Amino acid sequence: MIIDSHQHFWIFDEGRDAWITPEMAAIRKNFLPEDLEPVLKSNGVDGCVAVQASESDAETEFLLQLAEANDFIKGVVGWVDLRSPDLYAKLEKYSQFEKLKGFRHVVQGQPEGFLLQPDFMKGVGQLVAFDFTYDILIYPNQLKEAFNFAVRLPNVQFVLDHIAKPPIKQKEIVTWTNDMRLLAELPNVKCKVSGMVTEADWQEWERADFKPYLDVVFETFGTDRLMFGSDWPVCLVAAQYEGVKGILTDYLSMFSDSEVKKVMGENAAEFYSLDI
Template identity: 65%
Template sequence: MTIDSHQHFWFYNPERDSWITEDMQRIRRDFLPADLEPVLKQNGIDGCVAVQADQSEAETLFLLQLAEAYAFIRGVVGWVDLRAENLYDRLEFFSQFEELKGFRHVVQGESEDFMMRPEFIRGVRQLAAFDFTYDILIYPNQLKAALHLVRTVPEVPFIIDHLAKPYIKDRKIGTWSNYMAEIAKNPNVYCKVSGMVTEADWQNWKPDDFRPYLDVVFEHFGPDRAVFGSDWPVCLVAAEYDQMKSIVEDYLKPWGEDARQKVFGDNAIKFYNL
């Protein structure tokens, strides 16, 4: 089975979705399962994981409703307030939904030390009681805090979204690479090979631009903990779905079919228990 481990759905709301800036006009509209399903079929993808884009429990319930209506949505990564005093009760409530696999907070919009704060760590730790995963969405300047989190909470499965958004456009790699190597030493951490095109030059990127960053991911996480994700529809500001998929497929050709199957399916199924 082939899985896209990372994509989004939304009814576009200019106020709520203010992160979709003027230069992202192409995605300033609704994106729903009926839009994605034919794209997945054209690209030989059997199923996907829908990931939160808005920080509300309403978003989590919205994605769960879609997953119930569309069989190709194999899992949901939702949002819950991980710092809330009643977090355990909310996790208990959400544990009734089989399609809900884990949670994410848009940490890239928070301070550098956000993931080191005791109340956040305490909340993430509670995910283990319900077998929930946690998606790490950060910029490279937050990798130090991410390293602290994954070392402190080894009982929770983590997955880094979008390679932690390295500065591909500026060709910066050193500090990012060092932290990724350290994080990869923790066996509870996977890495999504996703979102790369939006960190590159949107109009002028080339497949070779991503190779140094993919080299780091596969050197340290290997084909057993790297997971393909399209980041559709956000990727559309810089690339079509098939282009995003081809970047990863072409990189993996020397690794053989076994590695390809892991990255494009088996690893996502294992991590999210699809």
């Protein structure tokens, strides 16, 4: 069983999706389930988790509609205003959707201290009542803040997206390594091995570029707390799906079959409580 723990769908809107800049021409278009399903099949992937790409209730509803119509979408990580005074009622409503597994906020674009705001922390803390998870999307300079955030919410199940986007292109690793080790000390934090190719040189990357970073995440989180994610279609600016998957499967060739199964699917299925 292989589960892609992190991918996106969208109907491209130049205003809403301003983060998709002109240099990312390969993804300035629509990406829907009919585009992904044959790619998953050709790569032997059994299902996926669709993650929010814009911040609105409409985005969550859009992903839920796609998941309802497509069985291979096993789970949805949506968006909700976690600082809303009406959050509990919204979560109660969302808890009726079996495929809605958790939520994410694009914290990488927020100022220092965002995660530690009392209203935000209170909101994330309410996810526990409905067994919802939280995806942490940050840059490396926010890793210490993420530690202080997660350590104060020990009952929330967290997963770090894209190994915190280290500066792979610049081959900088020391500070990121130290901060990842700190975050990995928390048992309620898992990590997605995803998003790496877009942090490397888009045209000139080699598999060897990723090994030092993979060494760190496997050393710190271990095979029980890591999960494969493609970050499709964002990855297409730098690599095709099979190239992204190949980076990880090549690295995993030194691990046991049971460890490979965990990283490539079982951990994601357990973390998100997927109906496989």
